[in-house]
Amino acid sequence: MSSPGTQVHHLDGVRILDLFAGPGGLDVAAHFLGFKSIGIEWDRNACETRYAAGLPTIHADVSVMREKRFDEIPKSVDVLAGGPPCQSFSVAGNGAGRRALDMVETFIHRLVDGEDEAQIDEELHALGDPRTALVLEPLRWLLKAIETEGREPYKVIVLEQVPAVLPLWEVYAKLLRGGEGRLKGVKYEAECWELKTEQFGVPQTRTRAVLVARLPGHGAVEPLEATHMPFDLHRGRRNAAQADMLPTDSAISEAKQRWLSMAEALDAASELEDSPVDVSRLRTGGETTFFVVSNYGSGGDPKNRGRRLSSEPAFTVTGKISRNKVYKDIAAYEADRYDRFTIPEAGVLQTFPHNFPWSGNDQAQQVGNAVPPRLGMHVLGRALRGNAPTDEELAAATTWPSVPRTTTDELRRLGCGDQSQCPPESHKVTRSRQESAP
Template structure:
């Protein structure tokens, strides 16, 4: 049986570009009527209700890879490289990784295990100089952690950012002077410290000679990834280059969990068997009662209160709690620990978390990409990664930009 995808109030508001208050008003006036869960009266919507608003019509295909000519051997240096999700995607797009920095030992081992030829620089970025790469690298990328700055009596410039990892990202960009730098982070960076953190980051890149484009939140489900993951992309272009950069355009095709784990368009075979963690008996007892596509509100009222405890009385849908993913929907955003409370991502048929290889499939890692370390470290590496397919689309946009940069250079010459 095909279960229709349920959308929360937040998701509908984001898709339509409206406030939650507007969506609630539309519900009251009959323009877009919400469904209600029995007992809890929780409000939700079905995806096909949005057809009348032309949501899908606004989506455009990504850059056509077949028509994109690689006009050079473009190079990238990646910071905070993790298990290589972004690096693999950029490699698939046609770029060459000249160096990758990562402090986590097991993630660094994963990079070495899969790409012995990559220059993996394991260690604390604060203790590493990248001056040897000055004017030798086209792109610097990095998923820097989100940290607030201290504003008291400061102008929040480059030197004021010392002590934060974004300073190290900016310092590396300043040392290397690439044509373009790409930062990625969680969507929450937009509102971190009331937006002041992001504003300071943009000001710092401007100070060191980079024009920063308006940040863009990319939704992974529109970039060949069967997962509702969102990443904020920050692009800085060196000021001597008067060249535009175009973010990847969203695809119309949305893949689901079946596409991730079964043979089909995304993968040529079913997901390989692998190790995975288990739920404790108390959690398994609850999740046994949840249908595919369901979550804690599918329990009877007494079990809802027992499982949710204090969270039961708080606001919000909490749709990720006690959640069993349906075959016919994309996965919710994967976390670093698949069995932790409040972020359950239960297999549709079996009452268990996704295995390591299932996790990797949902993040669109190739099956041949192995992960080093104990199982907890493997889950953490995958959960923290940029989805490979989305990274490839970002890479194609970078290549299109660098092609224009090459063309401009030839014209000037």
Template sequence: MSHVTHTPSSPAVFRIVDLFAGPGGLDVAADVLGYRVTGIEWDDNACETRAAAGMDTFAGDVREYSAALFPHAQVLTGGPPCQTFTVAGHGAGRRALDDVLEYIARLHDAVRSDKTPWNEVDRVWSGISEELQSKALEADAVKTEKREVEAARSVTRKAVRKNLAGHGCSTEEIKIALKTLEAPLAPARRDADLKSLFDDLVSLEKSLDAHRVRLEELGDERTGLVLQPLWWVIERSRRPGLVPYEAVVLEQVPAVMPVWVEYEKVLATLGYRTRTQMMHTEAFGVPQTRRRAVLMARLGEIDIPKLDEPHERYRPGGAPAASRDADRADARLWEVDEKSVGRRKGPKDSWVSMEAALKKARDIAREIVPDLDLPDRPAFTVVSNYGTGGDPGARGRRDHDDPSATVTGKVSRNRLVHKGTDTDLPLFSRFELAEAGVLQTFPVAYPWRGRDRSQQIGNAVPPRLALHVLRHVLEPELSEKEADARLEQAVAKLENWRPPSEPARIRRREDLEGHPLTGG
């Protein structure tokens, strides 16, 4: 990127194409490592942020592009949006996961032999795409019908309330009647009009249930999106005239780990060495507890070892209920045994607290963005916008000298209270956007733009985690000492990073010609 002024110290300057690139979490990490990244992102707000940060961006749906359009990209990265998969139970999440795994198996069958003609491989993908498109179109139609039924139900419920009130029913009796679909008083039960209204309500509720079941069966468009990176790898590996990516890095929420495990089988067939790992962000210097399912792959014969955790994991006296409950079933099957994780020589560093990260950010901001006046708060506790343990009223809490809980799109709603109390801080009782970004390890000077900025921050890849993963996959030849020095330098550059004086141009599909990755 044009605004990088330091001389890259990487052994090789890889050119990366980043699918579902978001506001630039992976991109800014690649930037400070000296790599060149082009992101594809469909959210206009995230594109605005990327442009202000100088990130090379093609706007639009990943499905509008293809691997063949970027033949000079050497590395594929991405975090495809996905619906909630679960490896437990028999609900919509289980069905969605089964559908995705079945599609991956079909693609794997198509590429098992390197003698299979490309047109046959492409035909399999076209068939899958057509199925997904057909389901998406039907789902849109079902959603429209469902909204119409919901509107009719709302009108009917209003008429029922009015009729019951006319019969002298109390507010509580009306509430129970709408729940049980039965009039509470004998005179009301003899009302023919009311009986007809209740019959209509019963019919509408049954119709809504049928629509919900059908929508669960159809899934949603994210089922297809989670397959996109795999298809890009297959296209680069099997389409005549193209060469395989040298490396692949994919990340998502823990529930996607079963998908990455199936990806590994296909990648192995295509000549890659792979590694999947459940990563705890605080163990990589992120001042936040968050788990990410990561798939790493490198073409050729070099194995990818497990990525060492340089920091301790956060273990309070008793794990917060939210942490205990989140992805519990998935964690049992996909959590990494700590004894099996590669260990660094010597003691690990402590995890980083919110207080330490925010203090360092304030010091840096005074030097590079003096107009950004970040608050210096007294000891505080963060009270989450979310309930814990299934109780909406039991808000999760983290003290200032702990890592943050997972930063989500609702981070701006979290309350900051005096430590050990429920008393809001008189000033700055919410995190500033720059502070929320810092808790994700974005530079304090990162230029958040557009709407839904909290959502952009919550959805992003923590750049510091991306630093570790990219260096690990793309620079296997470095010794442990060289790798440590490389990361130390990159972390310093990340913390002190600043945006360019002029924003980058947001490109569209029609702007492919002449781009460095297209060869045009």
């Protein structure tokens, strides 16, 4: 496995194209499995994190890249991956995507049937949330590859989204198996599932809808095998005064490990060399004990903030994780003396390496938007080579290799160049920042 940033030619041997790449959850997973990737990302801040991490990136809009710059994608790419923005489908969003699921399904069929794309785009944009249309981009990228001379259909397709999108992934899978219309007889073995992240060693409860498709010849796509037990979300109400209550292990199968807790993950990260994670502020008598009060309400009541113990997995890590209140003990709670998770700590709860070089602004949002790399390793491992990551690969994934500043600069030139092809005004500097510059 090569270290990111050590290649003289950064695009040599790239196999995976990561649409909507964010700070690099899938790319980090690919790296630790020994595969090289390139991401397309429109957010400048996420691009800065990617450059600092040594991840090849094109700072662009996914749709613009497909329509006008498709020839810039290396021909060595044979894996299409991505997680389209989920806000319009998310429970936390305004629900435009959920209400439009049936309509979006018709657009999927219309695209494959060869209807006019300009008309489809016009109708999509009228749905109320333009991000809803982005769930169609992976299909459009596949059709573009099939219809472009000198290109081959992607050998593997890996997509992930919030659970509400599972019905659309099922439509995708059915069409990919059929190979009709613009697919021109190209057929895939395709399956999709709902996966719970804590069942794959992520110290966080988060459910994702995942699709994996492969061209025939590599056997059927088999379901992923969970390595950990699920966390019981319905174990009854409790309040902060019950923070000494710990979950029992009585129902845990010998074949699977118990889910990983926040304390276990953060303690392990804090013990690594030169770690930016330091949970000593949350320790009592040498043991890391705290509880988290969510920024979000629960049970339909915005004032009823959910709570998790340090001995449990975290809530779903969102872009608002820095608003969660972390209390060391009951006395701190009663005095309203709370802490916050740092960005490295939030990254660890997403299973990013402890020393991942978060950069740019809006870092909490970057962390929350990302695919948990450990889940990505399981999904990509199954999709690309038919097996789960090894214990050695998972152990290595806790530390990110150092990336020279020269490599970061080279990748920024690769991704942004003279900035003329980057998303409009994405590099705009405000007057206040100009005035404060040294």
